Amino acid sequence: SLTSGTQERVARANWPSRGETETGMSRLALSDTDKQARDWFVDTCESLGCEVTIDEMGNTFAVRPGLKDGPPTFAGSHLDTQPTGGRYDGILGVTAAVEMLRVLNDNWIETTYPVGVVNWTNEEGARFPISMVASGVWAGEIPLATAHNLQEVGGGTATMKSELQRIGYLGSKPATHKDIPMAAHFELHIEQGPILEAEHRKVGVVKGVQAYRWFTVTVSGRDCHTGTTSFAHRADAMLAASRMIVFSHRAASARGALASTGILTLKPGSTNTVPGLVKFSLDIRAPKDETVQEVEDACKQAFMNIANGINVAGLLEGGTESDRHCTVEWKTDSVSPAINFHHDCIQCVKDASEDLFAEKTENLTKIMVSGAGHDSVYTSKRVPTSMIFVPCRDGVSHNPAEYSTPEDCAIGAQVLMGAVLHYDRL
Amino acid sequence: SLTSGTQERVARANWPSRGETETGMSRLALSDTDKQARDWFVDTCESLGCEVTIDEMGNTFAVRPGLKDGPPTFAGSHLDTQPTGGRYDGILGVTAAVEMLRVLNDNWIETTYPVGVVNWTNEEGARFPISMVASGVWAGEIPLATAHNLQEVGGGTATMKSELQRIGYLGSKPATHKDIPMAAHFELHIEQGPILEAEHRKVGVVKGVQAYRWFTVTVSGRDCHTGTTSFAHRADAMLAASRMIVFSHRAASARGALASTGILTLKPGSTNTVPGLVKFSLDIRAPKDETVQEVEDACKQAFMNIANGINVAGLLEGGTESDRHCTVEWKTDSVSPAINFHHDCIQCVKDASEDLFAEKTENLTKIMVSGAGHDSVYTSKRVPTSMIFVPCRDGVSHNPAEYSTPEDCAIGAQVLMGAVLHYDRL
Ligand SMILES: NC(=O)NCCC(=O)O
Numbered sequence: 001s002l003t004s005g006t007q008e009r010v011a012r013a014n015w016p017s018r019g020e021t022e023t024g025m026s027r028l029a030l031s032d033t034d035k036q037a038r039d040w041f042v043d044t045c046e047s048l049g050c051e052v053t054i055d056e057m058g059n060t061f062a063v064r065p066g067l068k069d070g071p072p073t074f075a076g077s078h079l080d081t082q083p084t085g086g087r088y089d090g091i092l093g094v095t096a097a098v099e100m101l102r103v104l105n106d107n108w109i110e111t112t113y114p115v116g117v118v119n120w121t122n123e124e125g126a127r128f129p130i131s132m133v134a135s136g137v138w139a140g141e142i143p144l145a146t147a148h149n150l151q152e153v154g155g156g157t158a159t160m161k162s163e164l165q166r167i168g169y170l171g172s173k174p175a176t177h178k179d180i181p182m183a184a185h186f187e188l189h190i191e192q193g194p195i196l197e198a199e200h201r202k203v204g205v206v207k208g209v210q211a212y213r214w215f216t217v218t219v220s221g222r223d224c225h226t227g228t229t230s231f232a233h234r235a236d237a238m239l240a241a242s243r244m245i246v247f248s249h250r251a252a253s254a255r256g257a258l259a260s261t262g263i264l265t266l267k268p269g270s271t272n273t274v275p276g277l278v279k280f281s282l283d284i285r286a287p288k289d290e291t292v293q294e295v296e297d298a299c300k301q302a303f304m305n306i307a308n309g310i311n312v313a314g315l316l317e318g319g320t321e322s323d324r325h326c327t328v329e330w331k332t333d334s335v336s337p338a339i340n341f342h343h344d345c346i347q348c349v350k351d352a353s354e355d356l357f358a359e360k361t362e363n364l365t366k367i368m369v370s371g372a373g374h375d376s377v378y379t380s381k382r383v384p385t386s387m388i389f390v391p392c393r394d395g396v397s398h399n400p401a402e403y404s405t406p407e408d409c410a411i412g413a414q415v416l417m418g419a420v421l422h423y424d425r426l
Numbered sequence: 427s428l429t430s431g432t433q434e435r436v437a438r439a440n441w442p443s444r445g446e447t448e449t450g451m452s453r454l455a456l457s458d459t460d461k462q463a464r465d466w467f468v469d470t471c472e473s474l475g476c477e478v479t480i481d482e483m484g485n486t487f488a489v490r491p492g493l494k495d496g497p498p499t500f501a502g503s504h505l506d507t508q509p510t511g512g513r514y515d516g517i518l519g520v521t522a523a524v525e526m527l528r529v530l531n532d533n534w535i536e537t538t539y540p541v542g543v544v545n546w547t548n549e550e551g552a553r554f555p556i557s558m559v560a561s562g563v564w565a566g567e568i569p570l571a572t573a574h575n576l577q578e579v580g581g582g583t584a585t586m587k588s589e590l591q592r593i594g595y596l597g598s599k600p601a602t603h604k605d606i607p608m609a610a611h612f613e614l615h616i617e618q619g620p621i622l623e624a625e626h627r628k629v630g631v632v633k634g635v636q637a638y639r640w641f642t643v644t645v646s647g648r649d650c651h652t653g654t655t656s657f658a659h660r661a662d663a664m665l666a667a668s669r670m671i672v673f674s675h676r677a678a679s680a681r682g683a684l685a686s687t688g689i690l691t692l693k694p695g696s697t698n699t700v701p702g703l704v705k706f707s708l709d710i711r712a713p714k715d716e717t718v719q720e721v722e723d724a725c726k727q728a729f730m731n732i733a734n735g736i737n738v739a740g741l742l743e744g745g746t747e748s749d750r751h752c753t754v755e756w757k758t759d760s761v762s763p764a765i766n767f768h769h770d771c772i773q774c775v776k777d778a779s780e781d782l783f784a785e786k787t788e789n790l791t792k793i794m795v796s797g798a799g800h801d802s803v804y805t806s807k808r809v810p811t812s813m814i815f816v817p818c819r820d821g822v823s824h825n826p827a828e829y830s831t832p833e834d835c836a837i838g839a840q841v842l843m844g845a846v847l848h849y850d851r852l
């Protein structure tokens with residue numbers, strides 16, 4: 001069986017390792033450490049006999065020739081992480097794909113058509129705030145200029161283009177599916193949720209991804225003195241933002257959706273000055289596009305009302321609102337519609353699971369929808385796509401405590417390779 | 427009359443002037459620009475015949491000799507500002523006191539005892555987050571080490587002591603009323619509220635200052651993925667903080683108090699990671715100490731409940747709280763009890779107003795309580811103290827739009843000098 005060697009190598013490959021696998025990873029897209037990981041990826045793939053292409057978005061494609069020419073079947077994911085992320089989110093999908101190359105070589109396996117491995121740029125959207133932006137450009141869904149001009153969060157002036165240039169990953173190949181064709185795209189990923197673990201299942205056969213949208217909400221009030229300004233005279237942007245965040249949670253909750261604020265900045269930032277300006281991010285998700293739209297509409301309306309001191313479902317007290325003279329501005333940063341993956345690819349993942357689990361397949365696998373976005377969302381717009389999930393402890397992700405056992409990682413790698421080989425034979 | 431020359435000089439003296447008086451000022455305590463203003467203050471006072479003393483807190487005392495020796499009667503305030511502050515808050519009190527020296531000199535006025543002018547350090551508490559900290563040390567109410575070790579807000583490593591040293595204002599004189607005695611302390615200040623303007627009055631005779639306390643609240647939850655983590659599995663520190671801020675406003679409002687959050691920071695700061703850590707400032711004020719205590723108690727209880735998912739007055743929905751697994755930590759940063767100023771000093775301010783307004787005094791003055799803290803709060807613990815307020819446009823302060831007319835500033839300066847001379851004669 002390939003499983004035991006693979007298991008060991010995949011566990012080791014969560015690179016760069018600093019001690020045990022249970023600690024986290026901070027490798028923001030296009031940072032110096034991202035460059036290190038990219039260099040490792042390029043060197044390793046070349047040493048395994050692949051030809052490597054880097055496009056204008058820094059997406060890096062490694063191709064292993066097949067018996068015949070034609071678009072390669074790709075396996076891939078991303079090497080960037082959250083500011084305080086884990087060692088599995090994305091990384092597992094790339095390292096397992098590299099492992100696939102090794103196993104094919106070690107076993108002298110020749111595929112009908114080429115197979116490829118891809119590392120997509122800035123999947124997280126943590127540093128440059130559009131997730132999956134580089135696969136989005138490849139798919140023709142996001143303009144190159146939008147992506148290149150995207151500025152890093154936190155007030156820095158670096159753009160994706162300036163950082164691609166700085167670390168030497170601004171490739172010359174046009175970032176488009178037309179110039180870099182694929183037959184199909186498979187992505188192994190940790191589930192990032194608690195379901196597989198809770199149900200003691202080993203593999204998630206991912207049939208689609210839920211919808212989500214990102215917004216930046218700007219609340220403008222007026223700086224004033226906290227000690228001398230009566231509530232009636234205030235335009236308290238922080239109080240307004242607080243009510244908005246509470247409301248967004250309520251609106252999502254009522255519709256089985258999710259709403260989250262991960263970034264918030266205020267000005268001027270002094271204990272005794274009521275803030276006149278607050279900006280915050282809003283991430284809304286739901287299985288259906290219509291539900292996301294409903295939550296968005298409800299928030300838009302309610303945020304306006306909050307800014308104008310109109311009572312919203314018991315959130316305001318009537319009469320003493322300090323935030324009623326605010327204004328609110330609403331910017332859509334990105335839209336990722338609900339996605340259904342391709343029947344053929346889903347079937348290949350099922351087949352590969354069956355190869356491994358035989359009669360236990362039904363108990364050990366689960367057909368499921370992803371809560372998180374993945375580069376597979378964008379590849380699926382252009383080529384048949386599916387994903388494989390493996391369990392992660394407590395469903396924890398975007399956290400240094402993120403963890404999947406070496407056994408589960410190896411099972412995922414095995415199914416990933418199996419799915420690619422099944423597709424190659426189609 | 428002294429008023430017209432004074433009017434012109436006080437208007438000019440809102441230094442350093444960059445064009446019209448209607449724009450703002452950003453001169454954080456112990457910054458390079460604060461050093462410039464301090465240098466101007468020292469040079470000017472020396473050129474007006476004063477002896478200047480700098481203490482270990484950078485408080486700067488200029489003394490003009492009297493006919494007899496004895497503790498000087500002081501006029502003073504502060505030259506530091508909010509990050510986006512005005513040109514009057516504090517500055518008017520110092521420049522009017524300097525103007526007093528000039529008028530005394532120009533008119534060959536000899537006082538019985540010495541008179542002094544003082545510039546107190548970091549009154550705002552904007553950069554080093556205890557307001558009036560340096561007069562607090564002088565009064566023996568705040569330990570020198572606490573003040574010296576105070577760190578700047580915003581995550582920098584500078585302390586008051588390191589910055590005093592850096593700009594050359596770490597004096598050798600012990601910062602204590604024992605070594606730097608005063609007979610009395612008078613402070614001219616803009617009202618920073620709307621009352622005098624609304625009632626068409628020219629002078630506020632300040633009989634006291636309301637109570638306030640500053641807190642830092644730390645909410646700890648757990649970083650997690652915004653797309654894959656159900657509300658039930660979250661410990662959303664930002665949602666919890668939002669509910670707390672809304673609650674604090676409600677608790678204050680119900681008791682005729684004020685509550686404000688001027689600083690909030692979160693971690694890790696990514697659109698698709700639910701923040702596991704939020705810190706925010708809370709400023710609670712009320713005319714009575716007991717009321718501040720009541721709001722503090724209510725908030726402490728409610729914040730605990732919010733963190734534990736226990737419903738608080740309709741703020742939580744029951745069952746779907748994403749913040750119920752958080753913990754909350756509560757730190758008291760400073761306590762400024764309600765203060766009543768000294769009868770003799772209040773009488774001197776009244777007398778000086780009467781000298782100026784004669785039979786119009788009753789219509790043009792108002793006995794009032796200050797909503798903001800001032801260095802006079804701490805001087806009043808050791809020596810007879812009172813303050814003079816002048817109107818400011820729309821009651822706006824801690825904002826670049828802060829404005830008082832040259833006429834009103836000059837009236838204030840006139841009453842300040844009058845009050846000092848009345849006290850000198852007592
Ligand atoms: N898998 C993952 O964490 N993707 C980031 C995009 C998202 O926020 O869903």
Ligand SMILES: NC(=O)NCCC(=O)O
Binds near residue numbers: 550797
């Ligand atoms: N006058 C003034 O703005 N003082 C700062 C201290 C306070 O916050 O009240």
